[in-house]
Amino acid sequence: MSTVAEHSHDDHDHHHHAPSGIKRWLYTTNHKDIGTLYLWFAFIMFLTGGAMAMVIRAELFQPGLQIVDPNFFNQMTTVHGLIMVFGAVMPAFTGLANWLVPMMIGAPDMALPRMNNWSFWILPFAFLILLSSLFLEGGGPNFGWTFYAPLSTTYSNDSTALFVFSVHIMGISSIMGAINVIVTIFNMRAPGMNWMKMPLFVWTWLITAFLLIAVMPVLAGVVTMLLTDKFFGTSFFDAAGGGDPVLFQHVFWFFGHPEVYIMILPAFGIISQIVPTFSRKPLFGYASMVYATASIALLSFVVWAHHMFTTGMPVATELFFMFATMLISVPTGVKVFNWVATMWRGSITFEIPMMFAIAFIVLFTLGGFSGLMLAITPVDFQYHDTYFVVAHFHYVLVTGAIFSIMAAVYYWLPKWTGKMFDITLAKWHFWCSLISVNLLFFPMHFVGLAGMPRRIPDYALQFADFNKWISIGGFAFGLSQLIFLALLIKACKKEGEPVSDRVWEGAEGLEWEQLPSPAPYHTFETPPVVK
Amino acid sequence: MAETTPSNGKLVIKLVGIVIGMFGFGFALVPLYDVFCEVTGINGKTRDTASSYEAVIVDESRLVTVEFITRTNTGMPWEFGTETRRVKVHPGEVAQVDFYAKNPTIRNIIGQAVPSVSPGEAATYLNKTECFCFNNQPLAAGEEVIMPMIFYVDPQLPKDITFFTLQYTFYDVTEAAATTVAMNRIGE
Numbered sequence: 001m002s003t004v005a006e007h008s009h010d011d012h013d014h015h016h017h018a019p020s021g022i023k024r025w026l027y028t029t030n031h032k033d034i035g036t037l038y039l040w041f042a043f044i045m046f047l048t049g050g051a052m053a054m055v056i057r058a059e060l061f062q063p064g065l066q067i068v069d070p071n072f073f074n075q076m077t078t079v080h081g082l083i084m085v086f087g088a089v090m091p092a093f094t095g096l097a098n099w100l101v102p103m104m105i106g107a108p109d110m111a112l113p114r115m116n117n118w119s120f121w122i123l124p125f126a127f128l129i130l131l132s133s134l135f136l137e138g139g140g141p142n143f144g145w146t147f148y149a150p151l152s153t154t155y156s157n158d159s160t161a162l163f164v165f166s167v168h169i170m171g172i173s174s175i176m177g178a179i180n181v182i183v184t185i186f187n188m189r190a191p192g193m194n195w196m197k198m199p200l201f202v203w204t205w206l207i208t209a210f211l212l213i214a215v216m217p218v219l220a221g222v223v224t225m226l227l228t229d230k231f232f233g234t235s236f237f238d239a240a241g242g243g244d245p246v247l248f249q250h251v252f253w254f255f256g257h258p259e260v261y262i263m264i265l266p267a268f269g270i271i272s273q274i275v276p277t278f279s280r281k282p283l284f285g286y287a288s289m290v291y292a293t294a295s296i297a298l299l300s301f302v303v304w305a306h307h308m309f310t311t312g313m314p315v316a317t318e319l320f321f322m323f324a325t326m327l328i329s330v331p332t333g334v335k336v337f338n339w340v341a342t343m344w345r346g347s348i349t350f351e352i353p354m355m356f357a358i359a360f361i362v363l364f365t366l367g368g369f370s371g372l373m374l375a376i377t378p379v380d381f382q383y384h385d386t387y388f389v390v391a392h393f394h395y396v397l398v399t400g401a402i403f404s405i406m407a408a409v410y411y412w413l414p415k416w417t418g419k420m421f422d423i424t425l426a427k428w429h430f431w432c433s434l435i436s437v438n439l440l441f442f443p444m445h446f447v448g449l450a451g452m453p454r455r456i457p458d459y460a461l462q463f464a465d466f467n468k469w470i471s472i473g474g475f476a477f478g479l480s481q482l483i484f485l486a487l488l489i490k491a492c493k494k495e496g497e498p499v500s501d502r503v504w505e506g507a508e509g510l511e512w513e514q515l516p517s518p519a520p521y522h523t524f525e526t527p528p529v530v531k
Numbered sequence: 532m533a534e535t536t537p538s539n540g541k542l543v544i545k546l547v548g549i550v551i552g553m554f555g556f557g558f559a560l561v562p563l564y565d566v567f568c569e570v571t572g573i574n575g576k577t578r579d580t581a582s583s584y585e586a587v588i589v590d591e592s593r594l595v596t597v598e599f600i601t602r603t604n605t606g607m608p609w610e611f612g613t614e615t616r617r618v619k620v621h622p623g624e625v626a627q628v629d630f631y632a633k634n635p636t637i638r639n640i641i642g643q644a645v646p647s648v649s650p651g652e653a654a655t656y657l658n659k660t661e662c663f664c665f666n667n668q669p670l671a672a673g674e675e676v677i678m679p680m681i682f683y684v685d686p687q688l689p690k691d692i693t694f695f696t697l698q699y700t701f702y703d704v705t706e707a708a709a710t711t712v713a714m715n716r717i718g719e
């Protein structure tokens with residue numbers, strides 16, 4: 001770019017005078033700008049996916065079909081899932097990585113700034129394509145976010161091509177993002193920042209990035225097979241042509257299970273940053289946290305068939321996947337233990353990020369427990385494809401991944417803007433979210449155990465009361481997020497009290513100790529000294 | 532940090548290598564799965580070629596019940612069935628079961644029968660010396676056929692399996708078959 005010429009000391013093209021307006025955001029290669037873009041994009045997607053959830057909950061408020069027709073209902077569950085996974089949670093984590101990884105390891109920027117720009121800017125197109133397919137004749141994808149064949153092949157409509165295309169773009173975007181994170185962490189650490197000094201957020205993101213480059217290509221492969229099955233006459237998943245629909249599930253879940261860890265490992269990193277700060281104690285068991293994260297990542301490749309217990313696998317296979325799945329709860333338990341041990345006898349204060357972190361620890365663990373129940377093969381035959389599974393993954397994803405993202409935003413926002421956010425609004429946001437999210441997801445356990453299937457627009461009368469409360473919880477949770485929106489808008493307008501460089505009394509790490517608040521546009525152009 | 536730039540390139544190439552490798556791996560899962568299933572029979576698929584019947588010793592000491600289920604896929608208008616719901620055979624003994632199919636429509640249809648055995652473990656012990664499922668089955672409008680299926684159960688069949696089910700599903704493959712024919716013509 002044009003600024004290269006003005007440059008003296010290194011080979012990254014920085015904008016010494018940031019261009020203003022839309023161009024700044026379109027052409028930016030600055031990790032902080034790109035981080036902000038990712039985070040706002042994720043938030044907009046969160047609201048979009050949330051609006052779809054409101055449609056789902058409105059339809060399920062009462063038994064019977066009243067608001068939308070079943071085909072549209074199915075499109076809502078499908079696109080809600082896709083948007084939340086690929087549009088909200090994953091980009092939010094990438095945004096946090098962009099903002100924080102360079103500051104935490106003392107690097108001036110991400111290693112591949114131009115690729116960084118690309119990996120963000122293709123994302124809005126992916127989702128535009130996906131969302132526009134909803135308006136086509138026949139509607140958008142309606143086969144669930146897991147797009148099982150033959151629902152997505154024989155029984156889907158032509159908009160499936162758009163779905164495949166958008167998934168490809170999302171995949172390319174996350175692969176580029178992951179490569180960038182890995183190269184940055186490998187090559188750009190400040191002198192003295194050796195592996196076992198890296199903050200846990202950096203560690204968990206490094207491992208997540210490896211998971212991403214390992215499984216996003218498999219996702220790309222499986223959607224490609226689906227595309228050729230549907231449009232070009234191959235029969236990967238078509239029994240009539242010698243294929244096997246069960247194969248689809250194997251390939252999909254080979255991607256799918258590591259994918260769920262892609263959505264939780266960075267959360268583990270965030271919580272491991274926040275808990276020590278507000279407990280005023282160093283993290284308990286740093287090394288065991290690193291090893292636990294790595295073993296979770298490795299194990300996540302050998303448990304995929306726990307999503308397929310009811311597909312008629314031989315007993316030995318069922319047992320293998322049952323035990324392998326249960327094994328994962330060991331390193332996960334190590335983590336929860338370490339967080340609790342960090343808080344033990346600490347001088348804890350309950351600032352907003354800490355409140356979200358504690359809610360995370362309790363509620364994520366609850367989701368882990370329902371996961372363990374699902375991992376028991378014989379009982380999964382009853383729970384599979386019921387609301388119990390829905391309850392499980394919303395506890396780990398909403399009160400897990402999303403709460404951790406909110407905790408992270410509250411924790412680092414003052415560092416980003418230089419101003420304390422509106423604490424009153426934040427408290428309202430926390431308590432409203434906490435209460436409503438449990439009203440929303442906890443009763444799902446019961447209706448699930450009682451046999452209410454997932455992904456249906458109508459249900460038997462005995463589930464009516466529970467569903468009414470679930471829907472009320474859903475609307476309340478949705479509205480609570482508008483408080484967050486208001487708070488974020490105020491924060492971006494730089495309203496609020498100025499904060500100190502360290503912001504939080506107990507905060508440790510390069511970004512708190514060596515950078516002013518707000519963090520300037522360019523940081524660590526000369527590498528910091530790491531003790 | 533000028534010195535880091537060259538190694539960035541190398542690392543990126545390695546990482547892109549992993550990405551391409553894993554894309555390939557996704558596709559490699561397809562043949563791997565087939566081989567795995569053929570060895571273990573886990574998806575209940577039987578062999579799609581005829582077995583020979585040579586030097587097979589009949590195990591008179593036990594009887595195995597083989598049950599037959601017939602169905603047509605959604606949208607396949609054929610009538611398809613068998614009079615024989617189940618047979619009892621000694622492992623190693625040859626048996627024949629006749630299936631019938633009728634195309635009641637006014638158009639020609641090509642069908643393909645796909646077998647599936649449950650429990651899947653039994654699939655590898657089911658040997659068919661003749662089966663209509665090896666090839667596709669064209670039936671003109673209104674045409675009817677009787678299709679024999681000749682099989683024997685491998686005497687190696689584990690002792691705990693005393694009963695298994697063989698299900699045939701008929702699929703309408705007229706379109707797919709037409710494109711293959713067309714493709715072959717283009718090839719000629």
Ligand code: HEM
Pocket residue numbers: 146260261263264306307325326328329332367368369370371372374375376380383384385389392393396397400401
């Ligand atoms: C102790 C750890 C965990 C165990 C033992 C576990 C176990 C399971 C099992 C057995 C299922 C399949 C249930 C069924 O379909 O019948 C499942 C579903 C699911 N899990 Fe977990 N899980 C764990 C943690 C997580 C985490 C951390 C996440 C994500 C952050 C997650 C996300 C999901 C999702 C999204 C599904 C549903 C997928 C679908 O069918 O749409 N799980 N889990």
Ligand SMILES: [Cu+2]
Pocket residue numbers: 256257260303304306307
């Ligand atoms: Cu899983």
